[in-house]
Amino acid sequence: MSSVARLDVANTDWAPGYERRERWRRRPVLTAIQRQAGLSCTALAIQDMPPRGVGPRVVDHHVALVLLAGSGWFSWGGRERICVGGPTLLWLLPGVPHCYGPGKPGWTVAYAGFTGPAVAACAQRGLIPAPDEAVVPLATGAPARRTIRKLATVCNETEPTYDATSAAGLHELLAVLRRSRATPQAQAPTVVEELAHAAHLPVSVTEHARRMSLPLAELREEVQYTAGCSPKDFVLGTRLNTAKDLLATTDLKVASIARRIGYADPGHFTRLFTRRVGLPPGAFRTRHALHRGTGRDGAA
Numbered sequence: 345m346s347s348v349a350r351l352d353v354a355n356t357d358w359a360p361g362y363e364r365r366e367r368w369r370r371r372p373v374l375t376a377i378q379r380q381a382g383l384s385c386t387a388l389a390i391q392d393m394p395p396r397g398v399g400p401r402v403v404d405h406h407v408a409l410v411l412l413a414g415s416g417w418f419s420w421g422g423r424e425r426i427c428v429g430g431p432t433l434l435w436l437l438p439g440v441p442h443c444y445g446p447g448k449p450g451w452t453v454a455y456a457g458f459t460g461p462a463v464a465a466c467a468q469r470g471l472i473p474a475p476d477e478a479v480v481p482l483a484t485g486a487p488a489r490r491t492i493r494k495l496a497t498v499c500n501e502t503e504p505t506y507d508a509t510s511a512a513g514l515h516e517l518l519a520v521l522r523r524s525r526a527t528p529q530a531q532a533p534t535v536v537e538e539l540a541h542a543a544h545l546p547v548s549v550t551e552h553a554r555r556m557s558l559p560l561a562e563l564r565e566e567v568q569y570t571a572g573c574s575p576k577d578f579v580l581g582t583r584l585n586t587a588k589d590l591l592a593t594t595d596l597k598v599a600s601i602a603r604r605i606g607y608a609d610p611g612h613f614t615r616l617f618t619r620r621v622g623l624p625p626g627a628f629r630t631r632h633a634l635h636r637g638t639g640r641d642g643a644a
Contacts, residue, residue, distance in 0.1 A: 369387075370496060382511040382570075382571045385514065386405045387457035389455055392451070396446070399419075400442065403436050404438050406436070408457075415451065418434055418443075420441070431524075433480040433488070456495060466515075481526040484524055488517065495514070507573060516582070519533075535567065539579065540578070544606045583605040587602075587617060587625070592632040598614060
């Protein structure tokens with residue numbers, strides 16, 4: 345079993361609502377079909393790590409590890425150790441040995457592991473760096489922390505539309521990480537980023553293509569290549585992810601949430617959510633509010 349020390353964890357550390365706590369971790373169990381989806385989560389966590397060396401280790405998937413607080417050292421691919429301090433993004437790349445050591449009193453990290461055939465397309469679009477750019481200074485780690493926490497709520501591998509919600513959530517994280525760089529590059533948003541940003545608009549995929557001045561066939565091809573799903577499924581996944589996050593973290597009424605993500609008819613939204621997620625919005629909110637206010641630390 346290939347993994348990173350303390351990153352290879354079982355679902356026994358996670359339950360519905362557990363991601364609401366300050367420290368938690370989980371490892372989704374994916375089927376072979378889910379692993380063939382555009383992008384799928386393999387690990388998620390926010391946790392503290394003690395001051396001791398780890399590695400060298402090798403992972404078989406990409407891991408975006410955000411050092412939120414603390415400092416230490418990091419090495420990958422046989423390179424000399426370099427000093428790192430938060431906020432910094434450390435890329436653990438598949439097949440590339442890495443090792444690291446938090447300094448005293450330790451460091452706090454948030455990380456997300458992912459895999460899928462769309463990884464290559466994301467790398468070509470600049471959302472995943474080249475192997476020699478595995479250390480990326482960040483201006484802030486707060487947006488990545490929130491997005492990874494959100495991923496733990498929305499990435500439920502038992503849902504019928506897991507493929508779309510997983511791909512949409514991971515693309516949101518990759519976009520957040522790019523925007524959070526300490527020296528962001530001046531570059532236009534990708535087609536998928538622009539589509540995700542406008543997913544809440546109550547318009548058709550054809551209208552989205554028109555807004556981006558793209559032929560509909562080109563929009564479909566680009567989203568399929570980069571996200572591994574159709575534009576319609578990507579928009580739906582993005583909307584459902586936002587709805588889940590609002591249900592889990594706010595007291596907004598279901599009707600308000602429906603309007604916020606682009607559905608004028610709350611009844612239609614409720615039926616769609618129930619069919620796609622497997623339970624109605626109210627039940628989803630209750631399940632993910634079970635542990636609100638608990639303070640137990642879930643880190644090892």
